[in-house]
Amino acid sequence: MERLRRTMLFMPGNNPSMLQNAGILGADSIILDLEDAVSITEKDAARILVRNAIKNVEFYGTEVVVRINPLSSSFGLKDVEEIAKAKPDAIMVPKATEEDIQIVDEMLSSIETQEGFPHGSIKIFPLIETAYGLENIDSIIRTSSRAIGVLLGAEDLTADLGIKRTREGEEIFYARSKVASTCRACKVDAIDTPFADMNDCRGFNKDIHKAKSLGLTGKAAINPRQVDTIHEVFAPAEEEIKYALRVIKAMEEAQREGKGVFSLDGKMVDAPIIARAQNVVKKAKLAGLV
Amino acid sequence: MKNILGREIPEYIEGYGTVKAFKGAFASLREVERKAVKLQSAEPTEKKVLSSIKDAIEKCTIKDGMTVSFHHHLRNGDYVLNMVLEELSKTGIKDIRVAASSIFPVHAPLVEHMKSGMVTGICANYMSGPVAEAISRGELKYPAIMHTHGGRARAIESGDISIDIAFIAAPTCDTYGNINGVEGKSACGTLGYAVPDAMYAEKVVAITDNLIPYPACPIEITQEYIDFVVEVESIGDPNGIVSGTTQITKDPVGLKIAKMTSEVIEASGLLKKGFSFQTGAGGTSLAVADYVKKLMQQKDIKGSFAAGGITGYMVEMFEEGLFESLFDVQCFDLKAVESYRENKRHQNMSASMYGNPHNKGAVVNNLDVMILGATEIDTAFNANVTTGSNGMIMGGSGGHSDTAAGAKLAIVVTQLVKGRLPIVVDDVTTVTTPGETIDVLVTERGIAVNPKRQDLIEKLEKTKLPIMSIEELKQIAEKMTGTPEKIEAEDQLVAVIEYRDGTVIDTVKKI
Amino acid sequence: MGMDIKTPAKAGTMESNDIYVIVQPNDEGGIIIELESIVMKQFGKKIKEVILETLEALNIKNIHLSAKDRGALDYTIKARVETAVKRGM
Numbered sequence: 001m002e003r004l005r006r007t008m009l010f011m012p013g014n015n016p017s018m019l020q021n022a023g024i025l026g027a028d029s030i031i032l033d034l035e036d037a038v039s040i041t042e043k044d045a046a047r048i049l050v051r052n053a054i055k056n057v058e059f060y061g062t063e064v065v066v067r068i069n070p071l072s073s074s075f076g077l078k079d080v081e082e083i084a085k086a087k088p089d090a091i092m093v094p095k096a097t098e099e100d101i102q103i104v105d106e107m108l109s110s111i112e113t114q115e116g117f118p119h120g121s122i123k124i125f126p127l128i129e130t131a132y133g134l135e136n137i138d139s140i141i142r143t144s145s146r147a148i149g150v151l152l153g154a155e156d157l158t159a160d161l162g163i164k165r166t167r168e169g170e171e172i173f174y175a176r177s178k179v180a181s182t183c184r185a186c187k188v189d190a191i192d193t194p195f196a197d198m199n200d201c202r203g204f205n206k207d208i209h210k211a212k213s214l215g216l217t218g219k220a221a222i223n224p225r226q227v228d229t230i231h232e233v234f235a236p237a238e239e240e241i242k243y244a245l246r247v248i249k250a251m252e253e254a255q256r257e258g259k260g261v262f263s264l265d266g267k268m269v270d271a272p273i274i275a276r277a278q279n280v281v282k283k284a285k286l287a288g289l290v
Numbered sequence: 291m292k293n294i295l296g297r298e299i300p301e302y303i304e305g306y307g308t309v310k311a312f313k314g315a316f317a318s319l320r321e322v323e324r325k326a327v328k329l330q331s332a333e334p335t336e337k338k339v340l341s342s343i344k345d346a347i348e349k350c351t352i353k354d355g356m357t358v359s360f361h362h363h364l365r366n367g368d369y370v371l372n373m374v375l376e377e378l379s380k381t382g383i384k385d386i387r388v389a390a391s392s393i394f395p396v397h398a399p400l401v402e403h404m405k406s407g408m409v410t411g412i413c414a415n416y417m418s419g420p421v422a423e424a425i426s427r428g429e430l431k432y433p434a435i436m437h438t439h440g441g442r443a444r445a446i447e448s449g450d451i452s453i454d455i456a457f458i459a460a461p462t463c464d465t466y467g468n469i470n471g472v473e474g475k476s477a478c479g480t481l482g483y484a485v486p487d488a489m490y491a492e493k494v495v496a497i498t499d500n501l502i503p504y505p506a507c508p509i510e511i512t513q514e515y516i517d518f519v520v521e522v523e524s525i526g527d528p529n530g531i532v533s534g535t536t537q538i539t540k541d542p543v544g545l546k547i548a549k550m551t552s553e554v555i556e557a558s559g560l561l562k563k564g565f566s567f568q569t570g571a572g573g574t575s576l577a578v579a580d581y582v583k584k585l586m587q588q589k590d591i592k593g594s595f596a597a598g599g600i601t602g603y604m605v606e607m608f609e610e611g612l613f614e615s616l617f618d619v620q621c622f623d624l625k626a627v628e629s630y631r632e633n634k635r636h637q638n639m640s641a642s643m644y645g646n647p648h649n650k651g652a653v654v655n656n657l658d659v660m661i662l663g664a665t666e667i668d669t670a671f672n673a674n675v676t677t678g679s680n681g682m683i684m685g686g687s688g689g690h691s692d693t694a695a696g697a698k699l700a701i702v703v704t705q706l707v708k709g710r711l712p713i714v715v716d717d718v719t720t721v722t723t724p725g726e727t728i729d730v731l732v733t734e735r736g737i738a739v740n741p742k743r744q745d746l747i748e749k750l751e752k753t754k755l756p757i758m759s760i761e762e763l764k765q766i767a768e769k770m771t772g773t774p775e776k777i778e779a780e781d782q783l784v785a786v787i788e789y790r791d792g793t794v795i796d797t798v799k800k801i
Numbered sequence: 802m803g804m805d806i807k808t809p810a811k812a813g814t815m816e817s818n819d820i821y822v823i824v825q826p827n828d829e830g831g832i833i834i835e836l837e838s839i840v841m842k843q844f845g846k847k848i849k850e851v852i853l854e855t856l857e858a859l860n861i862k863n864i865h866l867s868a869k870d871r872g873a874l875d876y877t878i879k880a881r882v883e884t885a886v887k888r889g890m
Contacts, residue, residue, distance in 0.1 A: 224545075
């Protein structure tokens with residue numbers, strides 16, 4: 001099923017209160033986090049808790065993604081092993097490389113067979129947060145047909161590049177553009193890195209607009225209070241929807257009348273405009289706006 | 291016998307008397323009479339200032355079995371109730387009834403007076419802490435009587451509660467008994483709950499820590515009601531009297547509930563010029579106010595009034611011009627105290643004016659929207675704010691039943707599950723407020739509208755809000771938590787829950 | 802033959818909606834459960850059942866388990882018991 005992924009909300013994996021409420025916070029996707037949000041001594045506890053939560057907690061149709069620990073750590077493989085059995089919608093692989101995706105893909109295939117899940121039902125979300133990952137997004141995505149999107153992790157990426165992470169985010173202009181363009185080429189979602197400062201509303205707003213303007217399709221959130229704002233920016237605007245609906249109506253009329261080419265408001269409507277309109281309407285429908 | 295809600299209640303209760311069964315929220319509105327007050331008229335030369343509480347007690351001529359009253363504007367900082375009972379205990383008096391508008395954890399010493407047999411009866415609109423727990427354990431001789439804020443005023447006016455001596459904590463008092471609450475180190479703002487006590491008690495003693503020369507303008511409780519004035523070192527702890535400003539909740543679930551609630555209010559059609567509004571001081575209630583505030587700003591709506599215990603948050607909305615006036619029975623924080631002192635349109639109201647069903651019209655009748663909490667709500671929309679689901683007393687109506695009855699739209703906002711406890715249940719442990727007066731329940735997982743409000747259901751079904759039946763909400767809750775075991779209560783009655791009109795809506799058993 | 806707890810271990814927290822579980826070897830044999838809960842009256846029996854079921858599924862026959870429950874739902878109780886047991890084996 002095609003989904004809207006305007007927001008992917010991080011939830012700490014070892015916190016029952018948060019897990020229980022994860023599905024009602026309005027995010028399109030939730031990322032149950034076993035990595036950074038869980039201390040090294042609680043990795044086993046969080047893994048078991050998240051596994052149980054996926055099986056038992058009602059998430060009301062919200063996409064459930066689990067961020068596992070890096071495969072290079074001693075936790076990553078165990079995470080996949082345990083979590084996949086509970087059938088999350090997707091596994092998010094940190095510091096992803098082609099090799100990692102290959103390994104996870106194969107493990108998922110064997111668990112799916114073993115558990116009787118339809119093959120390919122558990123998706124993969126590579127987390128791009130190294131220079132290597134950034135330069136090889138295309139091949140990382142193409143490693144597995146399970147890949148449905150990419151999350152850009154700017155904190156680790158800038159650390160890897162040895163550059164300073166700033167509020168304005170000029171330093172990730174290239175990374176954002178690269179992620180957006182490659183993902184669009186591979187027809188998967190491109191999710192922007194989260195914004196950390198909850199008190200800087202204006203900076204947050206600018207940051208979301210920036211991401212949208214560069215072609216990213218959604219943004220990660222680290223606090224439920226960020227969700228509504230991100231949705232407002234990423235949802236198609238009212239005029240955009242109205243125009244798109246008119247384009248489609250005009251197109252249908254033209255088809256009925258057997259016209260190949262038609263115009264709207266005096267301007268010729270061609271294939272890219274129709275495609276864009278259809279895309280807008282589809283998104284608007286998913287967002288419940290039409 | 292059973293009352294109209296199917297609650298089993300005795301026909302007669304020792305220490306309470308004959309029980310009038312609850313017959314419906316508006317069944318008792320009729321011609322009523324106020325009691326006559328016996329008083330001692332003052333000679334022109336008489337002085338009122340006495341040197342100690344002890345003197346005052348002696349002058350008032352105390353007797354076994356009498357009723358003494360207190361008000362709760364000093365909240366969990368109050369020293370007056372404890373000081374007076376301490377002094378009374380030295381006299382050897384017994385079998386007295388304490389009629390306090392509310393009882394807080396600070397009143398823990400009262401438990402000892404219950405055990406000693408000095409205090410055998412208690413009435414209150416709200417109680418929490420050691421006294422409430424001791425009552426739940428059966429340590430008070432006669433069942434406590436739980437009133438509503440408006441119901442207490444009614445009971446005092448009608449003579450259902452006859453107060454022998456009212457002790458009034460007075461932040462500022464002059465030598466002839468005029469009282470105001472806005473000056474002095476223990477300033478607490480309005481004194482609305484003390485007004486019926488002052489007017490209907492046989493003897494009234496003002497206890498103050500700010501005795502000033504006559505007259506103490508602006509006067510709130512006037513001299514013709516006051517017999518004696520006693521100066522003490524301190525009537526309360528300022529830290530407990532007015533809390534710091536309550537913050538809007540940051541809990542995402544609370545915020546979600548608040549946002550949905552504001553959407554319900556918007557869809558109801560009541561949010562327009564002249565809008566009136568009341569909400570509690572809890573974090574989620576304040577968040578509702580915050581969303582309502584944004585809607586009022588966006589739509590450029592000027593409301594009529596906000597009422598209740600007033601918080602700094604309401605003051606901000608008022609000062610911003612979103613409301614023409616405030617009606618205030620009790621200030622919740624310093625900002626409210628200051629506003630009440632400075633602004634003429636920040637109007638005080640007595641408990642009777644606020645919520646008494648048996649007067650010629652209370653402020654609650656003018657409310658459009660009321661935001662309420664609940665510890666439990668049942669599938670008939672009856673709400674419990676008196677006991678926990680384990681049967682322990684931990685609250686009380688306060689203004690809950692009064693505002694629910696009066697407001698055009700009474701909304702209960704709560705998480706559907708707290709800890710492991712489902713909040714929507716088949717039968718509440720204790721009925722505080724009857725379901726016929728509650729219109730909507732908003733939880734983070736869905737909204738239920740009282741079926742008697744078909745008009746509202748029609749309006750809300752046009753929105754994208756998750757409207758469902760209250761039975762569905764109950765199922766969602768129980769799917770998460772499992773079905774709780776029924777609490778086995780003992781037979782001993784520990785409290786009688788009076789509806790605002792004086793009928794008995796429920797009882798609480800010993801646990 | 803059941804598995805046994807070899808060393809004392811704990812899991813969970815005292816946060817609301819969580820449960821703090823401590824497991825120890827039980828040399829006397831058998832299963833001993835000590836439970837404190839903020840919802841003891843409403844759910845005490847049910848919580849003990851869930852703990853027992855979880856121990857059974859893990860094939861634990863001898864254990865001393867004490868738990869302080871802060872309103873955890875079943876999935877959390879099961880997770881914390883499983884974690885504590887695995888840590889103690």
